[in-house]
Amino acid sequence: MKIAAIVPVKTFSLAKTRLGLSSQQKEDLCKIMLEEILHTLSISPQIEKTVIVTKEEKAIELGKKYNAIIIPDKEEKSVNNAVALADKYLLENKFDASIVFPQDIPFIKTQDIDFMLNYKVPPNFVIVVPSRRFDGTNALVRMPIDLMATHYDEDSYKIHMNTAKEFTRNVALVFVKRIMLDVDNMDDLKFLLEQNEKPEIAAKIKNILDTK
Secondary structure (H helix, E strand, C coil): CCEEEEEECCCHHHCCHHHCCCHHHHHHHHHHHHHHHHHHHHHCCCCCEEEEEECCHHHHHHHHHCCCEEEECCCCCCHHHHHHHHHHHHHHCCCCEEEECCCCCCCCCHHHHHHHHCCCCCCCEEEEEECCCCCCEEEEEEECCCCCCCCCCCCHHHHHHHHHCCCCCCEEECCCHHHHCCCCCHHHHHHHHHCCCCHHHHHHHHHHHHCC
16 A cells, blocks of 8 residues: 655745744744654655645755655645645555645654554545644545545544545544644643653754744
8 A cells, every 4th residue: 555645834934923933943943843754754664655745945955855755835825735736646646545744743753653544444544633632633644545625724623524424434533642742832832842752852942942
């Protein structure tokens, strides 16, 4: 089974506006988080290829470093549009399944991906991992890739669950702590740093926050 990861990446300077950080701090934080995610995906035995959809030059550089497929997102309309661009590429290149990940879950580990995919039931299935606050989708697995369109908006995990059930009986809501730890605001970031996960990455993030 050929599985690809899709990572839509918003322009760093426009991302994470609710954190109240300087432009440089935001860019540095986005870069560290994205690089850690790409590193994890690159060493996962489950992921054959990672696709980045972005117009952010620093993200493109990181994608090349980790041998990802880069799909230009010149208009950067929405996450749903970015995923649709990746879907087209993956279908054309005969991938069987995809996993959409956000750019801000740096504590993800390869065993988290293994655990999540234990719930796959071919030939068609959907797996959803919600965000910690249960207001978003931090991992969305689809087989086949075009089984359903994505709905990244308010309460997206509920919409994804309900939509998936229209197309397959094999729908799983899976809780994976490290995947559920995303960063939308300063409370999220503080909670992330309080977890005993990836001390080196946590130290880099703290260093950014200490930089004025």
